[in-house]
Amino acid sequence: MAPSSQEIYHDTVDNATPNVNSRSSSSFDPNDISINAHPCDLGRVPGLIDDIASYNWGDTDFSTDRNARISLLSKARSLIAALETPRETLLRHIGAETSNFYIIVIGIETNLFHEMAKNNGSPKTATRLAEAISFDPDLLRRILRHLASMNHIIQTGEDKYRPNNFSKALTTSPLAGSYQFYRDVCLPAMSNLHKWLKTKSYRSPTTIIDNPFTFGHQTSQTFFEVIASTAKNTEHFNDHMVAYCQGHPAWCSESVYPAADRLISGFDPTPLPDGSDPVMLVDMGGNVGHDLQTFISQHPSHPGRLVLQDLPSVIAVTPPSLTSPLPNGKHIQLQEHDFFNSQPVVGARAYYLHHIMHDWPYAKCGLILEQIKKVMKPGYSRLLINEQVIPERRASWEATYLDLYMMVMFGARERTEKEWRRMLEDGCGLKVLGVYGPGGGVEGIIECEVALEEGEGREE
Ligand SMILES: C[S@@+](CC[C@H](N)C(=O)[O-])C[C@H]1O[C@@H](n2cnc3c(N)ncnc32)[C@H](O)[C@@H]1O
Numbered sequence: 001m002a003p004s005s006q007e008i009y010h011d012t013v014d015n016a017t018p019n020v021n022s023r024s025s026s027s028f029d030p031n032d033i034s035i036n037a038h039p040c041d042l043g044r045v046p047g048l049i050d051d052i053a054s055y056n057w058g059d060t061d062f063s064t065d066r067n068a069r070i071s072l073l074s075k076a077r078s079l080i081a082a083l084e085t086p087r088e089t090l091l092r093h094i095g096a097e098t099s100n101f102y103i104i105v106i107g108i109e110t111n112l113f114h115e116m117a118k119n120n121g122s123p124k125t126a127t128r129l130a131e132a133i134s135f136d137p138d139l140l141r142r143i144l145r146h147l148a149s150m151n152h153i154i155q156t157g158e159d160k161y162r163p164n165n166f167s168k169a170l171t172t173s174p175l176a177g178s179y180q181f182y183r184d185v186c187l188p189a190m191s192n193l194h195k196w197l198k199t200k201s202y203r204s205p206t207t208i209i210d211n212p213f214t215f216g217h218q219t220s221q222t223f224f225e226v227i228a229s230t231a232k233n234t235e236h237f238n239d240h241m242v243a244y245c246q247g248h249p250a251w252c253s254e255s256v257y258p259a260a261d262r263l264i265s266g267f268d269p270t271p272l273p274d275g276s277d278p279v280m281l282v283d284m285g286g287n288v289g290h291d292l293q294t295f296i297s298q299h300p301s302h303p304g305r306l307v308l309q310d311l312p313s314v315i316a317v318t319p320p321s322l323t324s325p326l327p328n329g330k331h332i333q334l335q336e337h338d339f340f341n342s343q344p345v346v347g348a349r350a351y352y353l354h355h356i357m358h359d360w361p362y363a364k365c366g367l368i369l370e371q372i373k374k375v376m377k378p379g380y381s382r383l384l385i386n387e388q389v390i391p392e393r394r395a396s397w398e399a400t401y402l403d404l405y406m407m408v409m410f411g412a413r414e415r416t417e418k419e420w421r422r423m424l425e426d427g428c429g430l431k432v433l434g435v436y437g438p439g440g441g442v443e444g445i446i447e448c449e450v451a452l453e454e455g456e457g458r459e460e
Helices: 033-037 042-053 066-083 086-109 112-121 126-133 137-149 165-169 173-190 193-199 212-216 223-229 231-245 259-264 290-298 362-375 397-410 417-427
Strands: 153-157 160-163 279-284 305-310 333-336 350-354 382-387 430-436 444-450
Touching (some): 033 086, 042 066, 086 173, 112 126, 112 160, 112 165, 137 153, 137 160, 173 212, 173 231, 193 212, 212 397, 223 231, 231 290, 259 279, 350 362, 362 382, 362 417, 382 417, 417 444
Parallel strands (some): 279 305, 279 350, 305 333
Antiparallel strands (some): 382 444
16 A cells, blocks of 8 residues: 655654564663664564565656655664664664765765766776876775765775765765755854754744854854855855755645646736736745746746746856746746845745745744735735645654754754744744645645734635
8 A cells, every 4th residue: 555645755754663672671770781782673674674575666656656755764864773673773873884974075076976987887906097087096095995885986896996876966066065065154153052952052043143053163143144155165165056956756746736736726927017917826935946947847838927036146056057048938037035034025826935034033034924914915825835734743854853953054944834824924924825845744734824813804
């Protein structure tokens, strides 16, 4: 049976076999260090093996069936976690993965993965690769050996290696820039979380100007000011935004948010008083325009204008192709705009915020929403918030890690549906019309309108 969207990111933890083969928790003795060499949850292994065996390779196309692939992956991860001993988990975390991260960045910056991908990824010796990238051959051999042990490249013979799909992907800017962005911007913040929390008696950060990011970077600048301050940071951050969005179901497709029904139908094409075309969609903080491009590819003959807004440093680096004519003869309009200031586009069909609210503490979110609310046409304009909607149980790691990074970088957070409703309805006087999405806490679209006062009529 196909897994439900809520189930794909998590195996059936609650129904796991009792931990019969492991040491019982009642006899746990913290002084007995032999626990470190026993598998973490052996009782779950038979059930997980049965679950995994029930996937039918012949009937399922794992390259296109995303739900089946993610569900199988989540069971495979659980199997590894159950089989590993605490010692093995420890060494993987603190040694194998930390060194892995840094050698990948070195590989990116020395063009190692480009060299490996040459000649259709044919196997190459460490000596040949070292010569091509001007590297000490013995050192490179040690690096390649670890990358192979972590399954990032394939060892095809003694001293011979070829890339797999992952290491080939490291030659693309979204992946390469993401590693550099995390090394330069995110890890100095996360690696200082413990110190920052200790000085604050273990209270959550709640401001963008005093949090582990500002502490770790020893700066009074906010994250976005640091990003805007160098071309390299801007480029790597934008790369990461593109990488993050890849592979998700299109935000405005039938399976996520049915934009054809919810936005295009009911769009008012009446020209504005100055004769211009009315606006369909304003992507606020839209970065380099990837979500508007998704909208165009899903709805090529959409009516109305599309507007991309972001800070000047980002608008300046949007690719020229973004403003080329669309299939319907129009083009995306670029607009420098700070979303804490008055919104210049009045009465659009929709204002879209993707990964904006999670960057800002509660009070700042209120200020952004206030500016949008002022220009929304009651009963017509929609506010679309594309964010994690963390389920009360079984949240996916994609949502939980992001929540922690939002705390560290911005003093902000990801939210559950209850927390969203509290902010939008109780805090801002908006009405939530629906929460759409693939489920599992991996992004959903919260659709809102301005709550009508009693006696006010709807326009459609
Ligand atoms: C986390 S990114 C999200 C980008 C894009 N919406 C996406 O989901 O891929 C946040 C975006 O907000 C923009 N931003 C930050 N502060 C802003 C402000 N005050 N006004 C407008 N945009 C801002 C950043 O430049 C960045 O592009």
